[in-house]
Amino acid sequence: MSIVNIIRNIMPKMWFPFYNSFFAKLKVKENLVLFESRGALALEGNIFRIIEELQQPCYRHLKCVLSVRKQAFDDVEKKVKNYNLKNIRLVKYSSILYYKYLSTAHYLVIDTSFPGRFVKKEGQILFNTWHGSPLKKMGRDIEDCREICRMGNVLRNLVQADYLLFPSLYMEEKMAGAYMLENLYQGEVFHEGYPRNTVFFDEEKTLEMRKKLDIGQKKLFVYMPTFRGEIGNIRDVEQVNDAKDFLYELDKHLKDDQIFMVKFHPFVSKAIDFTGFEHIVDFPKDYDTYDVLSACHGLVTDFSSVFYDVAVSDKKIILYTKDEEEYKKERGLYPQDNLPFPKVTSVEELAKELNNEEIIDRSEYRKRYASFENKDATSKICRHVFLNEKCCNSVKYKGNGKDNILIYSGDLCKNGITTALLGMLNSLDLNKHNYYISFRQSIIWDYPERILKLPKECGIIPISSEMNASFLDLVAQKLFFKYGMKNIFVKKKFDSQYKREQRKHFHAMKFSQVIHYNGYERYVIAMFQRFDCPRTIWVHNDMVQEIKNKGNQNIHLLRDAYASYDRVVVVSDDIVEPTVEISNRRDNVVVLENLHDYERVLEKGQKEIIFDEPTVSNVSRQRLLEILDTNYPKFINIGRFSVEKGHFRLIDAFEDFYEDNKNAALIIIGGTGKLYDKTLEKVNESPAKDNIVLINCIDNPMPILKSCDLFILSSLYEGLGLVILEADTLNVPVVACDVNGPRGFMKKHNGTLIESSKEGIYKAMNTFVKEGIATMNVDFKGYNEKCVENFEKFMDCNW
Secondary structure, eight states: HHHHHHHHHHHHTTTHHHHHHHHHHHEEEEEEEEEEEEETTOOHHHHHHHHHHHTTTGGOEEEEEEOOGGHHHHHHHHHHHHHHOSEEEEEETTTTHHHHHHHHHEEEEESSOTTOOOOOOTTTTEEEOOSSSSSOOGGOSSOOOOHHHHOOOHHHHTTOOOOOEOSSSSHHHHHHHHTTHHHHSSSSSEEOOOOGGGGGGGGHHHHHHHHHHOOOEEEEEEEEEEOSSSSSSSSHHHHHHHHHHHHHHHHOOOOTEEEEOOOOOOOHHTTOOGGOOOSEEOSSSOHHHHHHHTSEEEESSSSHHHHHHHTTOOEEEEEEOOOOHHHHHHHOOOOOOOSOOOOEOSHHHHHHHHOOOOOOHHHHHHHHHHHHHHTTTHHHHHHHSOOOOOOOOOOOOOSOOOEEEEEEEOSSOHHHHHHHHHHHHHHSTTTTTTEEEEEEHHHHHHHHGGGGGGGGGSSHHHOOOOOOHHHHHHHHHHHHHHOOOHHHHHHHHHHHHHHHHHHHHTTTTOSEEEEOOSOOHHHHHHHHHHOOOEEEEEEOOHHHHHHHHTSSSHHHHHHHHHHSSSSSESSSGHHHHHHHHHHHHOOOOEEEOOOOOHHHHHHTTTTTOOOTOOEEEEEOOOHHHHHSSSSSSSEEEOOOSSSGGGGHHHHHHHHHHHTTTOOOOOEEEEEEEHHHHHHHHHHHHHHGGGGEEEOOOOOOHHHHHHHOOOOOOSSOSOOOTHHHHHHHHTTTOEEEEOTTTHHHHHTTTEEEESSSSSHHHHHHHHHHTTTOOOOOOHHHHHHHHHHHHHHHHHHHHHO
């Protein structure tokens, strides 16, 4: 990373102390309005029209501020002067002054979203107009899992709004569905037109703009294509060349009474010399886009949603979609059936259609796609929001009457916790409640495909940003996490910062209960602790041993959390006592065994053994198949490469067994963990190295497990050890070290427990060869039914 990029990443965080201070100490100013348009990159569309409307005398009491990024400042400043906009101050985005206004403005008006560090204060009114009807898929509807991972900031900026604006039934259907607004949104939805579209109802403005453009009686067509890719990409150079070729070819077909005005992405426009064309001109920068559109005869576009806006008028609309299928595949589009606009795919067809005066009737189309558009929309919206005159048509969503339940999943990596979560979700009646799964965007960003495991019935609420931590916040954290201090300063600071974080991410979302299912991660443990609804935290392991052996949990935080959460769920009887030892509280501890998706295990066991792209192993797939095809003893362990899994003592025990059983094999499969390299070193130094297989990161280990003779759980401690259930499902005998976690399950189902030592494991290997070890043959159908019953009772209990 370059020094410039490092500075760019650091600079916004430098203002956290100021923003936190402003948030905590400064009062909201009743007459202050902060606007942000297109992520502070422009003054366009709805925001522009609202600011223009606020020039009316009845709004003189308002002080208006517009945030603008540095690279857009000059252009926005020129536009403000060109339109003679008064009472509007420009402030640089992400500056100290910006954060002051963000903390003190009574009205916050946006058309996209504020940055991830934004926290809505009590007393602030947020109005999100959004920036257009969606043609490309949005939110939960997007097929690109990475895009879904980063939808959290947009989602919270919609849900936390006091007012949303949907100009059509179509837009409301898509936005409410994609962002799960029906059951999450508590505010008011305006059924009014877009302010930017009111210009299409104003004939006087249209004539005035045609004069300013000096186009006389010529027919003006505006071309507004979408931009593909990212700046600097080779494909973008190709896009510029394609644009040039298209324009040179089209210019030959245009008539003298036609003007073809082009609004490309600035990157493309700067690369084109428009003086070389006879009928084609660049889009003027001095005027608002929609003022120019009002003056045109027709619009040409491809996949830009601008056609929804222009369609409120009777202007000609042509869809030039030469690469429609490719674009659909890349971005994903909502189905558009029976659009009343001609589609063309070549320059010749486009030129022909430009000369066709026929306008297809749009009356039926407008009922769905322009349902609420009207000439007075801007005036009504401004009076409603800023003068408290309740003159807009609006609705409030009633929801489906079911409880909203928030579940924090963690990083969804391939481990027992994720397996248990998915087993639970796949076994529950997900239509009984509205379930929402949350995770931190930052920790799942490199593995977005993990979210594909989640049931479609579940909503998704990504946590889009990390902590807004000031110096004093960090001091309080240090004193608490390291020393367990809880004096007045630490308690107040610690509590306020995590309340602020909880508000930042989940303000205005109403949940009947929240569940920290993962049970790890300081940030989320402390944040979920601050919800004002029933809170549950899951315990999947013997945390006393986790702290002792791995140091990956904080005793001070767990003691505080386990004592204050309403329910602390442990996954086996064996870890009740270690949990109580931490919290000194027993009355809130509940045992709920993990559900087991045995049908999926059976299905996966039937599949072919495949080494995936990220799979790492000390043997080839072919060698593994050869080992599995023998009749010699094959022992297996599946568990992350981590100290508590006891892999080293398992290898030591196998070395002793190997001395008299040269054809036996040991297979160890891990999905995560930091000890793979060290385990590999140990294997390479072992006399039995040719008979020990290590596999790291394999998507489906079940067919390997099914082909082995004995599963050995060598762990030093566990929560339960779901893999013993998977082994029994596949009719593979199991032995487990007699430790907390598996002990209770194994005893209950007549399983084989062994001494928790190298010697105990070695003895089990010999016992299996000489006497055999029986499978438990657990009735997992009955087991799951009981687990589901217990879980449903738990969820429905009177808190």
